[in-house]
Amino acid sequence: MTLRLVVVDDHPVVRDGLRGMLGTQPDFEIVGEAAGGLEALTVVEAVVPDVVLTDLRMPEPSGGTLIRLLRERVPSVRVLVLTTHDTDSDVLPAVEAGAIGYLLKDAPREELFRAVRAAARGETVLAPSVAALLLERVRPKPTLTRARLSARELDVLALIAEGRTNREAAAELFISEATVKTHLLHIYAKLEVPDRASAVAAAYRRGILER
Known part of the structure; x- marks a missing residue:
């Protein structure tokens, strides 16, 4: 099956390079481009x-707005x-707007080819740095629990809570x-x-x- 592609970038050299690179694949067809x-x-x-x-940064609408x-x-x-x-300011709006993949321009060509095919199948493709950023944003922030205080700090805190003096x-x-x-x-610092x-x-x- 031939995948029909459109390339959008405000730099003609980048569009030419992508068109030439993608054109080496028999299952890719460039059917349009835009600046x-x-x-x-x-x-x-x-x-x-x-x-x-x-690309994300180019004449309006761009970024997440264009994707949406x-x-x-x-x-x-x-x-x-x-x-x-x-x-953050680039990745999050793009993903929230519906981008199925996010690669950086320094990605190896084989990685780009795989990403295009995966995207066409509806599979999410993310550059490692982007995946790490998204994971960090969605990972629950750690809250202070008993484990964050040492056993002795817990002992001291319990006694203080009972009204004991330091002595x-x-x-x-x-x-x-x-x-x-x-x-x-x-304890004060941790809490x-x-x-x-x-x-x-x-x-x-x-x-x-x-x-």
């Missing part, structure tokens, strides 16, 4: 390709981003009062609080201590 967003919308609506390879419009006007089209930019806590744990103060400083009362309140609120 900006408005032209891309017109071309894609006219030829209805399988895959659009597009392409998907709205030609729902069957798969949009594969091919760009030099892999920052009383030291005596019960068979450590010096200075050591108790050191543990408290570590991001200024004093013992705030530490106890935060510990109960976060489930580190049980009432």
Whole structure:
């Protein structure tokens, strides 16, 4: 099956290079190209390709806006981003707008060929740096749990929560009062609080201590 492609980039040299590279594959056919967003919308609506390879930063509409419009006007089209930019401000809007793939322009040609074929099949293709960025954004942020405090810090915190003084806590744990103060400083830093009362309140609120 021949895959029909449209190349969108505001640099003629890049378009020429992509056309020449993609043209080496017998199952690829370049059916259109565009130098900006408005032209891309017109071309894609006219030829209805399988895959659009597009840069992000070019004459408007561009980036996520262009991808969203392409998907709205030609729902069957798969949009594969091919760009030099892999920052949050570029990647996230593109993916949220419906891009099925995101590659960087320094990708090896064989990787690009595989990405085009995968995109046509509806498979997501991401450059490693982009995949790592997205994973970091969706991964739940760690919250402070009992495991983040040492066993001795938990002991000190529990005694403080019971109303013990530093001296009383030291005596019960068979450590010096200075050591108790050191543990408290570590607890304050980990809980991001200024004093013992705030530490106890935060510990109960976060489930580190049980009432």
